Amino acid sequence: MPKPLPTATLKPNQSKKTLIADTSGILLGDKVYWNPAQLRNGHAAILGTSGSGKTQTLKAIAHELPSLFPDIKIVITDFHGDLELPSEVCYSLDAESPYGLNLTMNS
Structure with missing residues (x-):
């Protein structure tokens, strides 16, 4: 017997709450800001x-982040x-390279 679906937490057509726009961080587009902090x-x-x-987007973000967060470390895989x-x-990442890419996530 299949398990029942969980109770929905978001319901369509709910009244929209007015959000206060946060303009801190990097402007990515039309009223969209990214602030990793x-x-x-x-x-x-x-x-x-x-x-x-x-x-070009990645270059713009990498250029702006240090001005907002001076101690930030940026890792880009290109x-x-x-x-x-x-x-x-x-760091060259290929079969002949002494470097590798091993990602671990800590929460």
Whole structure:
């Protein structure tokens, strides 16, 4: 016998609450700001088709973050090598490289 579905917590057509716009952080687009200091998990992923502006968006974010958060550490995995950011340190990740990419998450 299949388990019953959990009780819905969000119901369609609920009255909308007025949100106070937070304009701190980096302006990403039309009234959209990203502030990793206010997030429980400040990670981001940038996805899009070829030529959609992913690299330029990433460069803009990486340029702005240190001005807002001077102690921030930024790690970018760039498989094409076309970012060329100021003060960057690059590590080649390939079969011949002594470096690797091993991610662990701590909560």
